Amino acid sequence: MAGVQVSNVSRSFGAHKALDHVSIDFPDGGFYALLGPSGSGKTTLLRQIAGFDFPDSGRIAIGGESVERVPVEKRRIGMVFQNYALFPNMSVADNVAFGLSVRGEAKATIATEVQRALDLVQLGKLGGRRPHQLSGGQRQRVALARAIVTKPRVLLLDEPLGALDKALRVDMQIELKRIQREIGITTIFVTHDQEEALTMSDRIGILRDGRLVQEGPPEEIYDRPQSEFAATFLGDANIFRGDATGHGIRLPDGMTIAAGSGPSLAAGTKASCAVRPERIQISTGNAKLDMGNANMLEGQVSKRIFAGNNSTYFVDRDGQTVKVIVQNTGAERLAEGQPVVLSWSPESTVLIAA
Amino acid sequence: MAEQLATGSRRGLRPALPLLLPAYLWLTVAIFLPLSAMVFFSFMTDLPLAGKEWSFTLGNYAAFFSQSLYLTLLLASLRLGLEVTLWCVVIGYPAAYVLAKVLKGRSREAIFLLVILPFWSNGLVRIFSWAMVLREGGILDITLNAVLPFKINIDLMYSYPAVIIGLVHSYVPYMVLTCYLTLQAIDDSLIEAGRSLGASRLQMLKRVIIPLSMPGLIAGAALIFVPVVGSFMEPRILGGRTGTFYGTVIEDQFVAVFNWPLGAALSFILLAVVLVILALAAPVLRRAG
Numbered sequence: 001m002a003g004v005q006v007s008n009v010s011r012s013f014g015a016h017k018a019l020d021h022v023s024i025d026f027p028d029g030g031f032y033a034l035l036g037p038s039g040s041g042k043t044t045l046l047r048q049i050a051g052f053d054f055p056d057s058g059r060i061a062i063g064g065e066s067v068e069r070v071p072v073e074k075r076r077i078g079m080v081f082q083n084y085a086l087f088p089n090m091s092v093a094d095n096v097a098f099g100l101s102v103r104g105e106a107k108a109t110i111a112t113e114v115q116r117a118l119d120l121v122q123l124g125k126l127g128g129r130r131p132h133q134l135s136g137g138q139r140q141r142v143a144l145a146r147a148i149v150t151k152p153r154v155l156l157l158d159e160p161l162g163a164l165d166k167a168l169r170v171d172m173q174i175e176l177k178r179i180q181r182e183i184g185i186t187t188i189f190v191t192h193d194q195e196e197a198l199t200m201s202d203r204i205g206i207l208r209d210g211r212l213v214q215e216g217p218p219e220e221i222y223d224r225p226q227s228e229f230a231a232t233f234l235g236d237a238n239i240f241r242g243d244a245t246g247h248g249i250r251l252p253d254g255m256t257i258a259a260g261s262g263p264s265l266a267a268g269t270k271a272s273c274a275v276r277p278e279r280i281q282i283s284t285g286n287a288k289l290d291m292g293n294a295n296m297l298e299g300q301v302s303k304r305i306f307a308g309n310n311s312t313y314f315v316d317r318d319g320q321t322v323k324v325i326v327q328n329t330g331a332e333r334l335a336e337g338q339p340v341v342l343s344w345s346p347e348s349t350v351l352i353a354a
Numbered sequence: 355m356a357e358q359l360a361t362g363s364r365r366g367l368r369p370a371l372p373l374l375l376p377a378y379l380w381l382t383v384a385i386f387l388p389l390s391a392m393v394f395f396s397f398m399t400d401l402p403l404a405g406k407e408w409s410f411t412l413g414n415y416a417a418f419f420s421q422s423l424y425l426t427l428l429l430a431s432l433r434l435g436l437e438v439t440l441w442c443v444v445i446g447y448p449a450a451y452v453l454a455k456v457l458k459g460r461s462r463e464a465i466f467l468l469v470i471l472p473f474w475s476n477g478l479v480r481i482f483s484w485a486m487v488l489r490e491g492g493i494l495d496i497t498l499n500a501v502l503p504f505k506i507n508i509d510l511m512y513s514y515p516a517v518i519i520g521l522v523h524s525y526v527p528y529m530v531l532t533c534y535l536t537l538q539a540i541d542d543s544l545i546e547a548g549r550s551l552g553a554s555r556l557q558m559l560k561r562v563i564i565p566l567s568m569p570g571l572i573a574g575a576a577l578i579f580v581p582v583v584g585s586f587m588e589p590r591i592l593g594g595r596t597g598t599f600y601g602t603v604i605e606d607q608f609v610a611v612f613n614w615p616l617g618a619a620l621s622f623i624l625l626a627v628v629l630v631i632l633a634l635a636a637p638v639l640r641r642a643g
């Protein structure tokens with residue numbers, strides 16, 4: 001096992017910078033999700049770590065050793081591809097055995113290791129099948145077994161669940177997480193599903209246009225995004241824009257919003273505040289407000305979307321639509337057009353430099 | 355896969371009939387009828403043309419077995435077919451690999467064009483240009499003497515190697531094309547997956563790439579082996595006196611000796627031998643792939 005250090009890595013294709021001075025420390029044994037929109041450089045970064053492609057500048061180390069001159073086959077990494085890339089001319093067992101047999105392991109060792117790996121992914125009985133006789137989820141698990149049977153130092157997964165339907169995807173998320181914990185392998189997981197990143201990983205790195213936007217534990221990124229992009233890309237957020245007041249912002253109509261966290265900004269500079277929709281309390285004028293809700297805005301319900309256990313209200317105020325998510329507790333529903341008061345605490349508000 | 359294809363084609367057969375009809379009509383008229391006539395001829399004592407007497411006989415087939423010359427020539431032709439096929443694999447497969455997996459964009463198109471150029475040139479022109487290159491004091495000699503410090507005289511014309519060179523040049527595009535198609539269908543991520551599992555390039559070639567491109571190799575080999583065994587143009591022009599093969603003997607029966615019945619019988623013996631070889635080779639090759 002080993003951690004991976006990526007320092008100042010850049011990679012251009014022609015004039016296009018696919019990676020622009022990216023530095024990330026992937027901790028030993030951790031589960032790290034790389035998140036970002038399409039074309040942000042996630043696959044490119046993974047390919048630099050795997051050794052399929054080489055950075056123009058910067059340094060990559062696995063287990064503290066620079067891998068600049070180490071070819072793919074010597075890096076001891078396991079890779080799971082989005083399309084699984086199983087060898088169609090081999091049985092499931094031969095696919096899994098491939099990495100061991102090219103290393104010249106003894107037949108008996110290979111047989112036991114392959115069986116153990118197949119048992120781990122709960123495919124113990126399907127070793128004799130061909131890849132085309134398996135379902136998508138089963139293929140994905142064979143690809144995983146094949147990648148981990150050689151005991152790699154790092155496991156690289158490029159959107160491995162992308163092709164699966166929602167229900168199977170959730171099953172596989174749990175399965176993958178269980179296996180990762182069981183063998184304790186450093187895992188780098190590419191996805192553009194933010195929910196997947198939040199639920200599975202110890203740390204998340206958000207990429208945008210080849211640059212690392214923010215990285216850290218999921219809670220930290222969710223609760224304290226450092227940019228509007230991070231706030232809106234990971235989860236949902238209401239963004240209020242105005243002028244910094246020191247500990248919050250002043251909106252164009254003169255209302256102020258207090259923020260409990262964020263950088264200290266000089267008064268008068270452009271700034272914004274991000275608030276998660278589920279942190280906002282919505283009430284009609286005569287209801288009692290929470291004591292801590294120092295931030296308060298008035299508006300009018302423009303739309304309500306019912307989603308079973310919760311409802312989303314869209315509230316118009318001063319040309320802006322604020323999104324509020326409310327648990328359905330059986331309380332009175334607000335009608336469209338009804339005037340309401342929105343309130344939330346400064347602790348739920350993050351100040352972001354423009 | 356095979357089962358899927360089988361059920362799929364069975365279901366699809368009825369609506370496909372009108373589409374197949376023109377092809378079958380054409381095959382019937384262009385191949386089946388003349389071939390039947392040839393079968394008929396091969397059992398005759400003489401051609402029924404010019405009012406000559408004729409009767410049915412097995413003598414034409416018996417001739418093959420009574421004279422060892424025919425068998426010797428047939429074996430020589432089979433060896434020629436095998437050697438040319440092997441050279442086509444040796445030259446064509448790497449070329450197909452480079453085309454499919456290494457080159458991209460413009461350079462791929464350019465090289466592709468060069469590979470299929472022989473297809474577009476007339477066979478005779480091709481062979482006679484080889485004659486100019488290979489003969490004593492020809493282009494090959496001139497070039498080598500211009501480069502090398504000592505006098506050299508490679509007279510390849512009218513030799514077995516000249517026949518091989520001419521045939522390989524004519525047939526290698528088939529191998530390149532069939533292998534290119536199967537190689538190109540192999541997903542690059544398979545190769546990357548293999549290498550990430552620790553396989554060297556050579557191991558990938560042996561265990562994944564060659565097995566997956568086996569159908570192309572087999573198709574190419576069949577497309578080359580069969581016509582080369584019966585070839586007569588290249589052996590005659592480039593081989594001279596050494597260029598007597600089974601195919602040239604058959605040609606003689608038709609154009610020089612006018613013994614069509616014997617020519618027809620010899621052709622069908624060749625056809626039978628080739629079919630037996632392909633039938634024997636098929637399961638072995640299928641297992642390899």
Ligand SMILES: Nc1ncnc2c1ncn2[C@@H]1O[C@H](COP(=O)(O)OP(=O)(O)OP(=O)(O)O)[C@@H](O)[C@H]1O
Binds near residue numbers: 018037040041192
């Ligand atoms: N081999 C290449 N040649 C040219 N451009 C490339 C190459 N590989 C990637 N790119 C470009 O680099 C950028 C990043 O690509 P990358 O595949 O890393 O994106 P990604 O984040 O994985 O996106 P997705 O979520 O769609 O898979 C893209 O703009 C892409 O067009």
Ligand SMILES: [Mg+2]
Binds near residue numbers: 042043044
């Ligand atoms: Mg990608």
